[in-house]
Amino acid sequence: MSFNVPDDLRYLDTHEWVRQDDDTATVGISDFAQDELGDVVFVELPDEGDELTAGTDFGVVESIKAVSDVYAPVSGTVTAVNDDLIDRPELLNEDPYGDGWLLELELADESELDGLLSPDEYSDQIA
Amino acid sequence: MGLRTPPLGPVHEDAGATFTDFGGWEMPVEFDSIRTEHAAVRESVGKFDVSHMGEIVVSGPDATQLMQRLTTNDVTVLDPGESHYSAMTREDGVMLDDTMVYRLPTSVDDDFLFIPNAGHDEQMERRWRDHADGLDVTVDNRTAAYGLIALQGPDAKGLLAPETDLDLDAVPAFAIVEGTTAGVETLVATTGYTGERGYELLCPAEEIETVWDTLNCQPCGLGARDTLRLEMGFLLAGQDFHPDEEPRNPYEAGIGSVVELDTEFIGRDALEQIAVEGPDEKLTGLSLIDRGIPRDGYDVTTPDGTHLGTITSGTMSPTLGTPIALAYLPMEYRNAGTTLRVVVRDEPKKARVRATPFLDR
Numbered sequence: 001m002s003f004n005v006p007d008d009l010r011y012l013d014t015h016e017w018v019r020q021d022d023d024t025a026t027v028g029i030s031d032f033a034q035d036e037l038g039d040v041v042f043v044e045l046p047d048e049g050d051e052l053t054a055g056t057d058f059g060v061v062e063s064i065k066a067v068s069d070v071y072a073p074v075s076g077t078v079t080a081v082n083d084d085l086i087d088r089p090e091l092l093n094e095d096p097y098g099d100g101w102l103l104e105l106e107l108a109d110e111s112e113l114d115g116l117l118s119p120d121e122y123s124d125q126i127a
Numbered sequence: 128m129g130l131r132t133p134p135l136g137p138v139h140e141d142a143g144a145t146f147t148d149f150g151g152w153e154m155p156v157e158f159d160s161i162r163t164e165h166a167a168v169r170e171s172v173g174k175f176d177v178s179h180m181g182e183i184v185v186s187g188p189d190a191t192q193l194m195q196r197l198t199t200n201d202v203t204v205l206d207p208g209e210s211h212y213s214a215m216t217r218e219d220g221v222m223l224d225d226t227m228v229y230r231l232p233t234s235v236d237d238d239f240l241f242i243p244n245a246g247h248d249e250q251m252e253r254r255w256r257d258h259a260d261g262l263d264v265t266v267d268n269r270t271a272a273y274g275l276i277a278l279q280g281p282d283a284k285g286l287l288a289p290e291t292d293l294d295l296d297a298v299p300a301f302a303i304v305e306g307t308t309a310g311v312e313t314l315v316a317t318t319g320y321t322g323e324r325g326y327e328l329l330c331p332a333e334e335i336e337t338v339w340d341t342l343n344c345q346p347c348g349l350g351a352r353d354t355l356r357l358e359m360g361f362l363l364a365g366q367d368f369h370p371d372e373e374p375r376n377p378y379e380a381g382i383g384s385v386v387e388l389d390t391e392f393i394g395r396d397a398l399e400q401i402a403v404e405g406p407d408e409k410l411t412g413l414s415l416i417d418r419g420i421p422r423d424g425y426d427v428t429t430p431d432g433t434h435l436g437t438i439t440s441g442t443m444s445p446t447l448g449t450p451i452a453l454a455y456l457p458m459e460y461r462n463a464g465t466t467l468r469v470v471v472r473d474e475p476k477k478a479r480v481r482a483t484p485f486l487d488r
Contacts, residue, residue, distance in 0.1 A: 086418070
């Protein structure tokens with residue numbers, strides 16, 4: 001089975017992705033992660049304004065069979081959370097890089113992005 | 128010790144299943160998605176490989192006597208070709224296992240068949256042998272020799288009918304009949320663990336693939352089996368009761384109806400006492416009002432935080448779209464509608480007591 005690993009994103013070894021847009025970044029979980037979890041039924045996310053620290057858990061994604069913490073790939077202040085996931089957690093399965101995004105944050109330190117996995121490195125990890 | 132593998136293991140692997148260790152068996156947990164598989168069974172039909180379940184055959188002039196001694200229900204009420212649900216208890220009334228007991232049709236040479244849960248077959252075989260002294264009875268553990276397929280759902284009959292020489296319209300619920308399915312000698316029981324109508328087909332392990340392939344429908348794993356049974360409030364051995372970790376008697380587990388105190392079985396005297404006094408706690412259905420998924424091991428409390436019990440099984444119900452759970456609770460807190468709390472990651476979430484089954488069937 002092969003999984004979608006978009007080449008314009010950076011990845012964390014715990015299967016989160018981050019998309020940079022100037023000084024903000026969007027965060028979600030990878031196609032591989034949503035497939036491993038199976039049917040997502042519940043998502044718990046931080047509030048706008050919360051401070052996230054790179055490498056620490058900021059929320060929970062639960063499928064029918066499993067509970068999984070999600071980790072911040074980079075540090076920053078939460079500027080938006082995907083409220084659609086409250087009523088439609090299945091968006092995480094259907095469109096993990098689009099409508100299934102988790103949150104948006106204002107980057108505290110852009111250089112943290114350099115320490116993340118490239119698409120090739122992440123593809124190797126899940127191969 | 129390595130994991131036991133079902134005869135269909137390679138077939139499931141080819142189908143892209145993911146696997147889990149269940150009772151010492153490496154079993155498929157998911158083929159497509161739990162939601163898809165669950166919906167297939169509720170709305171049309173799905174097939175499960177449940178070859179991890181044990182099969183023990185008990186025969187001979189004293190077979191009835193031995194079955195009566197070791198199971199809580201009254202096997203003498205069963206005619207050939209009938210079955211019922213039952214439990215195995217210790218002297219203190221604590222459940223060791225639960226099972227269907229089948230009195231085999233007269234066309235079969237053997238007398239009784241029962242189905243210990245995954246990994247319990249050797250323990251139950253020993254228990255039956257230990258109590259067979261002086262009796263004219265044979266006990267045969269056929270777990271490795273048999274494969275077991277559960278075909279479940281409203282369309283199960285329509286799918287099976289053209290593949291078998293049996294007249295399925297003539298087979299009532301909780302029956303067991305012998306027939307040929309896809310050219311394979313099978314015992315076909317009208318039983319299951321999903322709340323839907325359906326069949327459980329027992330066949331020789333080396334021929335199960337023929338039957339499996341012929342029954343062309345959604346393959347389902349243990350993930351969907353768990354969500355389906357939990358919507359019905361059916362017990363999962365080892366989780367909703369366990370002789371060491373969750374020692375419970377049949378009254379606490381809500382299956383007092385399978386305890387026949389007029390028979391002489393191991394555990395009877397202790398259970399008679401409990402029946403008179405009433406259990407202190409009983410397995411109780413809960414649904415979450417707040418957002419969250421109840422999981423086994425989570426605490427259940429009163430609204431002011433007093434600990435009442437622990438969740439033994441919980442999930443998001445795929446059919447109802449609500450989080451549901453089972454927990455042993457004191458009798459005074461288990462009236463339907465009572466508001467309680469389930470503690471999810473240190474956060475008390477509002478929950479309500481609900482009658483089981485969660486789903487009307």
